[in-house]
């Protein structure tokens with residue numbers, strides 16, 4: 001894998017509020033990082049900046065390797081059956097055999113269900129199935145455990161560990177305890 005992710009002197013402004021400033025990070029192959037902070041502090045905004053989806057007010061982001069952001073926005077057509085929606089992304093992501101990821105997240109029984117009928121946890125499992133069947137080097141996971149039951153959560157943690165042991169990077173934004181050890185960065189330390 002080609003993973004690396006660095007941010008320098010980031011500042012984030014939302015509306016007329018400067019949320020944080022002077023935020024730096026430097027991650028290399030194998031690193032996991034837990035971004036912590038209270039509701040509304042700017043975790044999701046930071047993740048979108050790192051993903052290149054939101055322009056920082058100041059500062060720069062540099063990465064090598066491919067990047068995947070998983071957040072509350074499912075990016076699956078709500079009217080399509082889940083299987084068809086996932087197949088759309090598998091084709092774009094160049095995934096020829098998603099069966100392992102679908103089985104791991106217990107998705108097969110849901111493939112005929114329209115996305116709009118999925119429960120919160122089922123949606124999250126579908127999002128993980130897409131992530132796991134892709135080949136991104138840098139994973140940006142925004143509140144990845146919301147809605148997951150204990151069994152699904154354990155599987156996801158095992159896959160995060162596996163991803164990083166294989167040389168990937170995983171940044172997890174969450175106000176919750178992760179349930180496993182990871183270096184932490186508190187956004188409060190950069191709040192204005």
Ligand SMILES: Nc1ncnc2c1ncn2[C@@H]1O[C@H](COP(=O)(O)OP(=O)(O)OP(=O)(O)O)[C@@H](O)[C@H]1O
Nearest residue numbers: 014015019037038039040041042043044045046175
């Ligand atoms: N498009 C926007 N325009 C203006 N303000 C916004 C916009 N999006 C988010 N905000 C504000 O930016 C702040 C940070 O939001 P963000 O979603 O990044 O926080 P968060 O730390 O992820 O919160 P939570 O833990 O509740 O998910 C919030 O006060 C939010 O209302």
